[in-house]
Amino acid sequence: MREALVRQGFRAEADFRWRGHEVLRIEAFADAVFAFAVTLLIISLEVPKTFDELLGAMRGFVAFAAGFAMLFWIWTYQFRYFRRYGLQDAVTLWLNAALLFVVLFYTYPLKFLSTLLSTVWLGGTTEAGAGGAESAMGLAQVAKLMAIYSGGFMAVFLVFTLLYVHAWRQRVVLELDDAEANATREQIQESAINVVVGGLSILLAFTGGRSAVWLSVIPYWLMGLLQWANGSYMRRQRKLIAG
Numbered sequence: 001m002r003e004a005l006v007r008q009g010f011r012a013e014a015d016f017r018w019r020g021h022e023v024l025r026i027e028a029f030a031d032a033v034f035a036f037a038v039t040l041l042i043i044s045l046e047v048p049k050t051f052d053e054l055l056g057a058m059r060g061f062v063a064f065a066a067g068f069a070m071l072f073w074i075w076t077y078q079f080r081y082f083r084r085y086g087l088q089d090a091v092t093l094w095l096n097a098a099l100l101f102v103v104l105f106y107t108y109p110l111k112f113l114s115t116l117l118s119t120v121w122l123g124g125t126t127e128a129g130a131g132g133a134e135s136a137m138g139l140a141q142v143a144k145l146m147a148i149y150s151g152g153f154m155a156v157f158l159v160f161t162l163l164y165v166h167a168w169r170q171r172v173v174l175e176l177d178d179a180e181a182n183a184t185r186e187q188i189q190e191s192a193i194n195v196v197v198g199g200l201s202i203l204l205a206f207t208g209g210r211s212a213v214w215l216s217v218i219p220y221w222l223m224g225l226l227q228w229a230n231g232s233y234m235r236r237q238r239k240l241i242a243g
Contacts, residue, residue, distance in 0.1 A: 015179045015183065016084055016179075016183055018083045018084060018086075019083075020084070020085065026088065026093060027078075027079075027082055034075050037071055037107045040107045041071070041107065041110070041111050063111070063114040063117070066117070066118065067110050067114045070110055071103070077160055078096070078099065084167070084180075085174055091166050095163050096163075098159050099159040102156050106156055112145060112149075113149050116145070139212070140212075143212035146212075146217070147201070147202045147206060147216070150198040150201035150202045151202060153194065153198040154199055154202070155198075156194075157192075160187075160194075164184060164188045164191060165188055182234060183238070189234070190231070193227060193230060194223065196219075197219040197226070200219040201216045204219070
């Protein structure tokens with residue numbers, strides 16, 4: 001997929017010149033890790049023998065789709081970074097290694113949470129018990145699950161924040177123009193917002209008492225609004241730069 005997008009000249013934005021024109025070895029390794037992470041999300045491939053088993057399998061597909069969408073979102077972040085900057089230095093190498101390590105850890109709470117949510121939304125039972133999600137897991141356990149998930153989410157975007165800060169520091173070497181420098185700052189802020197969202201979710205999961213589960217979800221509801229505000233402000237800045 002990465003090679004096809006490069007060959008076709010895919011662009012996520014019109015005001016950023018791509019400096020990475022070939023798929024690097026570090027990207028090829030990353031693709032293998034992401035493929036393995038997706039494999040960890042896949043549900044059992046055994047053909048259902050009863051209608052109840054079919055319904056259970058369908059709930060599994062919903063959970064897999066949610067987890068796959070999240071991993072694909074992270075993959076597009078990494079893809080855009082390497083296309084924009086084409087960096088291959090030691091800092092980029094080690095930060096990318098940290099990202100892949102975190103992604104593999106993040107897959108487990110992502111799959112567990114996706115399965116739990118799909119069970120709640122679609123009804124039925126979880127693997128942990130036969131009385132529905134509420135009896136399979138206590139609210140305290142769900143709150144801890146949210147904290148673990150948010151920790152992984154926070155770690156992923158902390159690495160992206162550091163990657164974009166590194167690209168910003170290399171802006172003279174990369175010959176970023178004013179609009180590209182502005183877009184890089186936008187990405188730093190966007191990733192940092194995600195880090196703050198994850199951190200707030202963890203805080204609320206541990207301090208929210210009986211409402212911890214619901215409180216820990218609120219930062220994710222607000223994330224879209226915060227990202228919209230950040231993107232709108234930075235786009236206006238780029239328009240001013242363009243004159």
